[in-house]
Amino acid sequence: MSYQLLKGKRGIIFGALDPNSIAWKVAERAHAEGAKFTLSNAPIALRMGKINELAAACGNAEVIGADATSLEDLEQLYTRSMEVLGGKIDFILHSIGMSPNVRKGIHYTDTNYDNFHKSLDISALSFHRVMQTALKMDVLTEGASVLALSYIAAQRVFPDYNDMADAKALLESIARSFGYHLGKANKVRVNTISQSPTRTTAGTGVKGFDAFYEYADKLSPLGNASAESCADYCIVMFSDLTRMVTMQNLFHDGGFSYTGISQDLIDEMQKFNA
Ligand SMILES: NC(=O)c1ccc[n+]([C@@H]2O[C@H](COP(=O)([O-])OP(=O)(O)OC[C@H]3O[C@@H](n4cnc5c(N)ncnc54)[C@H](O)[C@@H]3O)[C@@H](O)[C@H]2O)c1
Numbered sequence: 001m002s003y004q005l006l007k008g009k010r011g012i013i014f015g016a017l018d019p020n021s022i023a024w025k026v027a028e029r030a031h032a033e034g035a036k037f038t039l040s041n042a043p044i045a046l047r048m049g050k051i052n053e054l055a056a057a058c059g060n061a062e063v064i065g066a067d068a069t070s071l072e073d074l075e076q077l078y079t080r081s082m083e084v085l086g087g088k089i090d091f092i093l094h095s096i097g098m099s100p101n102v103r104k105g106i107h108y109t110d111t112n113y114d115n116f117h118k119s120l121d122i123s124a125l126s127f128h129r130v131m132q133t134a135l136k137m138d139v140l141t142e143g144a145s146v147l148a149l150s151y152i153a154a155q156r157v158f159p160d161y162n163d164m165a166d167a168k169a170l171l172e173s174i175a176r177s178f179g180y181h182l183g184k185a186n187k188v189r190v191n192t193i194s195q196s197p198t199r200t201t202a203g204t205g206v207k208g209f210d211a212f213y214e215y216a217d218k219l220s221p222l223g224n225a226s227a228e229s230c231a232d233y234c235i236v237m238f239s240d241l242t243r244m245v246t247m248q249n250l251f252h253d254g255g256f257s258y259t260g261i262s263q264d265l266i267d268e269m270q271k272f273n274a
Helices: 022-032 043-048 049-056 069-086 112-134 163-186 209-219 225-237 263-273
Strands: 012-015 038-039 063-065 089-094 140-150 190-197 250-253
Touching: 012 022, 012 069, 022 038, 022 049, 022 089, 038 043, 038 049, 038 069, 043 063, 049 063, 063 069, 069 089, 069 112, 089 112, 089 225, 112 140, 112 163, 112 209, 140 163, 140 225, 163 190, 190 225, 209 263, 225 250
Parallel strands: 012 038, 012 089, 038 063, 089 140, 140 190, 190 250
Antiparallel strands: none
16 A cells, blocks of 8 residues: 655665565565655675666666765765756665674674674664765755664674674664764754564574574564565655654564563473473
8 A cells, every 4th residue: 555655755775685675675665655766785786686676666766886885886876866866865775784704604702803894884884974975965855864774683682693783783873973963954864773583685694593583573572573564664764754753773673672571482481391
């Protein structure tokens, strides 16, 4: 069902790799809600992924390669996006995460610091770059909405989430700090959505993913939030219905973050002890 919540809005969506990607679902939903947008991903992901299929399904959205750690790439992305969309940008989704330490299975206590820097640079500082470049180039409309995706490992320990936990803590902090400045400059909103475990390329790359997916699903009174429902939440955050929400980390997790124990998990443990 479409409410045309984004009718007439122009956006940039980073991070759609394949149909499992959260950004992919956001793009489909944003298109259905009447937005026009460009799609961006790292040049290597454009070669490996299926983004052109998504672009075709979204009214032939233009695909623009940009490594989110490169200021030059971001400048070109903004210039081209404003050109093809015909004006300033109303919403940005940062749906980007990567940790070489996670990929290579290097334990947190034995970290490789070059990798650690890359995790922070790609997964968190890129969000700062996205906003800093947008501010310098005066890309955002008054009241625009900027979102990034986070995970509760920023607040609580999930040992195998590795250095991505530190990257998410930094990402959420950058959302608050930059949110202040963009709010003052142009009433721009900046928030992070802290999403349930979701079966995507980045998600399933984390060791033990299946176990904590199941655990979260059993603990959360509503169960895990799907990528589709995350997309719904992103649309509301891009819309004019949330113009006074900023600098928040918004849990979108079926109640996981506030639940201590659930009957489902008690039953599981009792089965185990019987
Ligand atoms: N899947 C989960 O369980 C889950 C839970 C909470 C939050 N998140 C977050 O959601 C976001 C999207 O991840 P996803 O789960 O959809 O997985 P995904 O693998 O589909 O998306 C990650 C994206 O990051 C892009 N990327 C990596 N390096 C980049 C760079 N240098 N420049 C530009 N783009 C780059 C990848 O190409 C990919 O498109 C990430 O921030 C992730 O941490 C995921």
